[in-house]
Amino acid sequence: MRFFNKHRNVELIISQELIDEIGIVGVEHFPNEFGGFLTGRYSDDYNTLFINDFVLPKASKGSRFQFVRRSKGMKKFFRKLFQSKKEYYVGEWHTHPNGSTQFSSTDLNAMMEIESAPSVKIKNPVLLILSVTNKKLDNATFYIYDNKKLLPYE
């Protein structure tokens, strides 16, 4: 699947199978929110992002309206991923059980913190929000973070 963000004039490419897989994990955790990391790579001209996989956090806590994920102890994992496949952390995903795919102010604040962290080398991490029910994935929206804003892909 190919998504486009007009604001930064960038593309995002991800397979439908991968979105479905993420959705299955999200449905398994219904009615609580759940999420994790997205990994992939940019094209040489940095105009296209290929999301190739998702990663579950080693520790997390989800409730109906909130999800906290840890990343402690995962530096080694991300280093190995880069060394072996030249792929890296590109963003975050989480579910909104029985909710919309609209991001919340909490989501925006988290993305601001993520982008400003010295350990994060990218300026435009993406956020995937999946609307899930107890049975299935309803909808999914990708957002690009840019200068304290989250802007949807179409």
Add this chain to the structure above:
Amino acid sequence: MATNKQEYLQTVLETHRMSHVEDLVNKFKSKRDEVKDALTSHYGSQIYSPFDSGSFKKHTAINTKFDLDVVVPVKRDSFDTLDKMFDSFYDFLSDEFGENATVRKQTVSIGIIFEEDSDGDVISLDIVPGRELSQDQYSNDKKLNLFVSSDYGIFSSSTYIQTNIQAQIDHIKAKDNERKIIRLLKIWNNNDGKEFKSFLLELITIKAFDTEDISGNLWEKLQQVMTYIKDNVTNDSFKLIDPGNSNNDLMDTLTSWGRTNLSSRMGTMLDRIESNSDNIKGYFPTNSDFEEEDKSSSSGYGVKTGAAAFSTPPDNQRFG
């Protein structure tokens, strides 16, 4: 319109980033290396390799006020007494750099403030000589005795203080969340009379994170740390142990009035920000020199390092 506290604090930190003053930082580093080379050449085998410390090394520096600290570990047998060591360093640095700089004795360091250069920049360095406790012991445990040339809280009557600066540096390693709060508290402190030691604010922030479950966005973390300070510093049993020497309690550098003052200042700030979010701007100002910078180009995915590299996302992020 109400201020978005989280967003505003991000801007405060952004405008205080050291990367905005890279040219100036390079001048500091160049002078620091010059001084290090002079010390190494002069003292030779009397000292171990000088190393960097202070806020720069700890990644808690802010661009409105900073200096570079250099610690010089001195071998035990090089000087009979600590005051002779301190005087020797002062005399040498005065002879070597005194023509173009003001060299002065400070609490545990010798300050060198170089004359303004053609760009109007003033470079200042703090040189901290410290003698190992016994011959060759420094290599094993990094402990040093520092000469104290003026008041240092309850140590005003003593003439030396034992510490382990490497342990102090290690204490804040890989603590990104704590560093952000420390920078914000330093920005407040510098803007508000600089009554409190940066090291005290550093230790109290780390202790708050160690003791409490500090989480949420940047504002929420700052709010929780400020509440922790307000609630605890007036407690007589509250201690802030120096990671460089377990016998040093940084709380002893505050008088009883100082503790009450710190607690009430935190309380007032929290109340005023709660009653009107715009009040946060008075306590935590942005650095207006760098406010207008647009950090992103208009197209393409941005990377901070010039090329894609692996990232480790920060710990403990909350989504809703």
